[in-house]
Amino acid sequence: MLELDSVSKVFPRGAFGRSGVTAVRDVSFAVRPGEVVSLIGESGSGKSTIGRMVLxxxxxxxxRITFDGADIAGLTRTRQLREYHRRVQGVFQDPFSSCNPVFPADRVLDAVRRGYFPDVGAAEWRDRVDAALxxxxxxxxxxxxxxxxxxSGGQLQRLLIARALLLDIRLLVADEVISMLDASTRIDVLNLLADLRARGLGILFVTHDLALGNYVSDTTVILRRGRVVETGATATVFADPLHPYTRRLLASVPRLRRRWSDLPDEPAGARPCPYHERYPRGAAAGPPLLAVADDHHVGCFADDGKPC
Incomplete structure (x- = not known):
């Protein structure tokens, strides 16, 4: 359904944009129908930038980013973009930024009717909105x-999810979608996403919270400095993390009955880089990611791609 192939994003900076900041570097992965793919990494790793490019x-x-085989960069006409956004929608971390403060919050739902369902009568539309809410x-x-x-922020966030459900979407980009929700509401939204996945909806779940990614996703993509360092089936990545960055992320997850002062500086049991065991000359000698199993890929342990 959705596929990213060696996608990079460079933001220009300086006078006349002569230099640039690379936010995303050669990222490749796919989202299939009925699958939840988690993009996990610290702030500044490029997660939200990828979501914005998909949208x-x-x-x-x-x-290239393709949806059903078509390059979305080629969607230039208003009608093409409207049809794309009928099937692909996003919900973001800050719900307040999606609502104009001078209008009622449910105006965002009426905008869906004006843009996509102008022929639906007022009574029928009200029933649709009530059902989505x-x-x-x-x-x-x-x-x-x-x-x-x-x-509240949680109410607005759920309102925006309801807006996406009013459309015939096939892919939802959920960018830190539950970060502003309390614990009791958070599990409700996660279970809602699970129900939508069971109906065949593909979900790109952007998060910095490993516990949430482990709970909801089928596939995990670990990002560091805009580059994929490890990816695979969520159960495999979490059970047997290979990249040092992934291991540090997992080691930093708070646990009951352990205080922060008891956390080790580095995870125990450091491993040699399997990438350079296979390609001793570094990244230029092989693919960006090494397949260590059918559902598990890992990148070079060196940040700059040089031999470890």
């Missing part, structure tokens, strides 16, 4: 007519 909110500098566990009577400042 056509940012351009691709190099590489109930799916995300919102009481329509408590949401309709309220302004963004009158709703």
């Amino acid at each position: 056509r909110l940012a351009s691709v500098t190099r590489g 109930e799916v995300v566990r919102l009481d329509p009577a408590q949401v309709r007519g309220r302004y963004p400042h009158q709703l």
